[in-house]
Amino acid sequence: MGRPYLQYVGDRSARYCCRSCNCDVASSSALLWEGIMGSRQPAVLLRETVNVERCGEERRERLSTGRYTLVDISCRGCYKKLGWHYLCAATPDQKYKEGCSLIEVASLHIMPARPQEPEAPAVQHRVAVQC
Numbered sequence: 001m002g003r004p005y006l007q008y009v010g011d012r013s014a015r016y017c018c019r020s021c022n023c024d025v026a027s028s029s030a031l032l033w034e035g036i037m038g039s040r041q042p043a044v045l046l047r048e049t050v051n052v053e054r055c056g057e058e059r060r061e062r063l064s065t066g067r068y069t070l071v072d073i074s075c076r077g078c079y080k081k082l083g084w085h086y087l088c089a090a091t092p093d094q095k096y097k098e099g100c101s102l103i104e105v106a107s108l109h110i111m112p113a114r115p116q117e118p119e120a121p122a123v124q125h126r127v128a129v130q131c
C-alpha cells in the first residue's frame with residue numbers, strides 16, 4: 001500500500017487544491033469556465049487536472065446543455081468525489097468540454113500564486129486569471 005503518488009501543478013499560477021487533503025488539483029490557468037451546475041452548485045470547468053482519478057462507470061446523462069457521456073472523478077489523495085469528467089458531448093458546440101473536468105467549488109480551495117522569490121519584495125507577482 002503506502003501513500004498514493006501525488007503530482008504537483010507545474011506553473012506558478014494560483015492553483016486549486018483538494019479541500020479535504022490539500023493536494024493540488026489544477027492550475028488556475030486551466031480554468032475554462034466558472035459557474036453554476038445543474039444542482040445549483042458553484043463549479044469550475046478545468047482543461048487539465050492532476051491527482052484526479054476516474055471512479056465508477058461511464059454513464060450517459062442529459063444535462064441542461066445537452067447529452068453527454070460522463071464518468072465521476074475522485075481525488076487521488078483522499079478518494080473524495082470531486083465531480084465528473086466529460087468523455088463525450090453529443091452537441092457540436094459543447095465538444096470543447098470533452099476531456100475536461102467539472103469540479104464542485106465546495107470540494108476545492110484556492111492557493112495563491114507562488115512568487116518567484118518569496119523573500120524579495122521587488123518581485124512582481126503575476127496572477128494568471130482567465131475568464
Ligand SMILES: [Zn+2]
Pocket residue numbers: 018019020021022023075076077078079080
Ligand atoms: Zn483530496
